[in-house]
Amino acid sequence: MKFQGYVRADGLVGIRNHTLIMANGRGAANLAVLLSKLVAGSRFYVQPNENGRDAEDRGTIARTLVGLAKNPNVGAVLIVGNKKNSGYPEFSYEAIVGEIEKCGKPMDTLFLDSCGGFQQAVGLGLRKARLLAQRASECVRSEVGLGQLHMAVKCGYSDATSGMSGNPVVGHLFDRLVDAGGTAMFAETTEVIGAEHIVAKRFPDPAERRKFLDAVARVEEEARSTGEDIRTINPIPANIQAGLTTLEEKSLGAIAKSGTKPIQGCLKYGEIPTGRGLYYMDSWMSSTALFLGFAAAGSVLNIFQVGGGWFPNDAMMPTHNTGLVTPTLYMTGNPRMYEKGAQEMDFSSGTVISEHEPIAQAGERLLTEVLRFASGRVTKGETLDIYDNVEMYLRGPGL
Structure with a gap:
């Protein structure tokens, strides 16, 4: 099976061709936002404030900046900042720009202290960003195999149908993708608790298995340190209203989205896999944070x-692009949920319940749709130009 993708200089394949304008430091945020509004086809990202963050969080922020710029959906990158080198070492020119340059895509930089101030930076930045957008457009789609695709999944607002039809259909898709030589990721450390022993058995590497189990134990201990049992916080109210009773029940349904293949590694938040196959990412359950990672x-x-816990009454589902450079395919395994949100949903596997469709058959339908989106068809979320605040999974305190 094949799709039409953008083959980058480093051999990775994207399905979109954005120009990313990224602020290395909060001081250049307004410049990045303004330039993105003026340059067609661009996206912007402004990092969280790094000041007062511990070394682990600074490393997470820097890793996310570099990874976002390296994403194959990015055709060109403009880095804007206050100074070429200032602040913590994690955000030095070599640590950020030097790492991004290694992937070989068109990129440039702009620093406020060397161009005469903000107003002059706007003019220079606009010229640079427009040139980069034009250079990005020189990369055109070409036919590649399914094994060149890199995908990830999150489940949310889960109900019984999540474990019965929605997540198993994604699991079938992931099995097909991994068998073809592609890369798939799943996550949510809070939502494997109670089923972690099942997931752990799928790590061939004992060291990676230990990293995974340590991540689960850490989350449980962090919850206890607040004086609360995580099982009184999760399932969330929406899950309970939709019929789920325990975290273990929720987790057993959630892990079905990972399919059945061996898990090659346990990644840090925003960490790029070293190879292909199925990977787990240690992250929080928030959709904005997770899709960014x-x-x-x-x-x-x-x-x-x-799942069916999104809203109790007929209403339009809020649509947003929390992956910034990565589109989001919305789907559900709940027939009633799809009926309510069909205008915003890209796919329904609720037919597994309503029409007794085999999970494998629904999975093949999903694979067909994925290849269409990968070849250029836009998701329903992409038809709206909405900015939604994007969180990052930072664990340390502000000091």
Whole structure:
């Protein structure tokens, strides 16, 4: 099976061709936002404030910046900042720009202290960004195999149908992708608790298995340190209203989205896999944080598998692009959810329940749709130009 993708200089394949304008430091945020509004086809990202963050969080921020710029959906990059070198070492010119340059895509930089101030920077930045956008457009789609695709999935607002039809259908898709030589990622450390022993058995590497189990134990201990049992916080109210009763029940349904293949590694948030296959990412459950982390790790298409706990009454589902450079495919395994949100949903596997469709058959339908989106068809979320605040999974305190 094949799709039409953008083959980059480093051999990775994207499904979109954005120009990314990225602020290395909060001081250049307004410049990045303004330039992105003026340059067609561009996206912007402004990092969280690094001041007062511990070394682990600074490393996470820097890793996410570099990974986002390296994402194959990015055709060109403009880095804007206050100074070429200032602040913590994690954000030095070599640590950020030097690492991004290694992937070989068109890029440039702009620093406020060397161009005469903000107004002059706007003019110079506009010239640079427009040139980069034009250079990015020189890369055209070509036919590649399914094994060149890198995808990720999150499930949310889960109900019983998530474990019965929604997540298993994604699992079939992931099995097909991994068998073809592609890369797939899943995550949410809070939502494997109670089923971690099942997931752990799928790590062939004992060291990676230990990293995974340590991540689960850390989350449980962090919850206890607040004086609360995580099982009184998760399932969230929406899950309970939709019929789920325990975290273990929720986790058993959630892990079905990973399919059945061996898990090659346990990644840090925003960490790029070293090879192909199935990977687990240690992350929080928030969709904005998780989709950003997936994009920084190289995912070119994210899936949000939604249960029936999104809204109780007929309403339009909020649509947003939380992956910044990575589109999100919204799907559900709940027939009633799809009926309510059909205008915003890209795919329904609720037919597994309503029409007794085999999971494998629904999975093949999903694979067909994925290849269409990978070849250029836009998701319903991409038809709206909405900016949604994007979180990052930072664990340390502000000091």
